[in-house]
Amino acid sequence: MGHEHKHSVLSGEPEADEEQEKESPLRPRLLSEFQGQAAIKDNLSVFIRAARNRGEALDHIFISGPPGLGKTTLAGIVANEMNAELVMTSAPALDKAKDLAGLLTTLKDHSIFFIDEIHRLKPAIEEMLYIAMEDFELDFVIGQGAGARTVRIPIPPFTLAGATTKPGRVSSPLYTRFGITLRIDFYPVEELCEIIQRSAGILNIRIDDPASRLLAMCARGTPRVANRLLRRLRDFCQVDGRPQIDEELTRKAFQRLQIDEAGLEHQDREILRAIIEKYHGGPVGVETLAIAVGESADSLEDFYEPYLVQAGFLQRTARGRLATPRAYSHLGIPLVHSENTLF
Numbered sequence: 204m205g206h207e208h209k210h211s212v213l214s215g216e217p218e219a220d221e222e223q224e225k226e227s228p229l230r231p232r233l234l235s236e237f238q239g240q241a242a243i244k245d246n247l248s249v250f251i252r253a254a255r256n257r258g259e260a261l262d263h264i265f266i267s268g269p270p271g272l273g274k275t276t277l278a279g280i281v282a283n284e285m286n287a288e289l290v291m292t293s294a295p296a297l298d299k300a301k302d303l304a305g306l307l308t309t310l311k312d313h314s315i316f317f318i319d320e321i322h323r324l325k326p327a328i329e330e331m332l333y334i335a336m337e338d339f340e341l342d343f344v345i346g347q348g349a350g351a352r353t354v355r356i357p358i359p360p361f362t363l364a365g366a367t368t369k370p371g372r373v374s375s376p377l378y379t380r381f382g383i384t385l386r387i388d389f390y391p392v393e394e395l396c397e398i399i400q401r402s403a404g405i406l407n408i409r410i411d412d413p414a415s416r417l418l419a420m421c422a423r424g425t426p427r428v429a430n431r432l433l434r435r436l437r438d439f440c441q442v443d444g445r446p447q448i449d450e451e452l453t454r455k456a457f458q459r460l461q462i463d464e465a466g467l468e469h470q471d472r473e474i475l476r477a478i479i480e481k482y483h484g485g486p487v488g489v490e491t492l493a494i495a496v497g498e499s500a501d502s503l504e505d506f507y508e509p510y511l512v513q514a515g516f517l518q519r520t521a522r523g524r525l526a527t528p529r530a531y532s533h534l535g536i537p538l539v540h541s542e543n544t545l546f
């Protein structure tokens with residue numbers, strides 16, 4: 204949703220509405236279709252069943268994790284499983300108090316109100332949300348100046364689903380008002396294989412096991428990336444006139460897309476190379492690094508770094524970013540030439 208970041212083909216962010224549109228048949232609608240993340244699914248299904256049995260709205264849910272791992276999907280699933288309506292927005296779209304009030308007053312009993320990038324809420328909006336979350340009421344200012352007065356309007360009991368890629372930036376008064384917190388992590392290869400097979404079935408394409416595994420290994424632990432790469436493989440397969448996607452075709456396609464065996468794309472390698480060659484392996488501040496590679500600090504932090512950290516190429520420290528020995532060997536740069544004395 205409404206991200207203004209620049210990003211690459213492989214970053215977790217949807218490129219445009221069109222891309223999201225294409226994703227929609229692949230988006231799981233029910234908990235049983237959501238692959239992997241067993242712990243999250245198990246807990247969620249208990250909470251959903253309990254709330255349904257009591258005839259109550261589900262407790263507010265906080266969903267964190269890197270882009271493309273299924274935060275929006277989970278909110279949609281919760282709405283479907285609760286038989287409730289889903290109302291979606293994102294924090295940057297809530298500019299004025301009336302923007303939030305306008306949405307809150309349209310909610311129905313047990314509606315799921317999804318706010319993406321919830322770490323970006325303005326303080327005044329956040330205050331309004333506290334009362335809505337806790338008391339299901341809305342403070343409304345009527346009139347202006349000395350004659351202004353506040354009235355409280357009741358709103359239906361709803362579930363706030365707040366999603367963020369940066370849980371550390373969410374204020375603690377907001378965070379503690381969520382009864383359920385879900386942290387989605389990168390998917391292991393086996394779970395990505397299941398997602399790829401499910402998507403291939405829906406898209407009516409055939410991909411053999413070795414190709415599916417190779418794709419899963421290069422998908423940065425991210426379902427959205429896996430689905431996007433699967434569509435590209437379908438293009439190559441179609442143009443080549445082959446009956447199914449096999450390992451050879453996948454390797455060739457990845458070469459052309461400049462994706463290496465670790466799932467890194469061109470820009471990931473540029474980031475690592477910049478740290479090593481321009482800043483002696485680091486530490487280098489995120490703002491400085493962002494300028495060096497022509498990205499915004501936000502897109503660096505949200506889209507590139509989480510996977511580079513998890514795959515062991517990058518370390519985030521209080522003093523800045525460091526390239527790990529694995530980054531040196533991956534790029535074929537000898538570690539001894541660096542002045543980085545930390546390793």
Ligand code: ADP
Pocket residue numbers: 215226227229230231236237238239240269270271272273274275276277398426427430
């Ligand atoms: P986020 O909101 O975290 O950025 P999304 O919920 O938009 O991510 O997920 C991106 C896409 O990845 C979805 O459209 C869906 O097709 C796919 N996806 C995500 N998680 C799963 C999953 N657990 N199982 C199957 N597909 C998934």
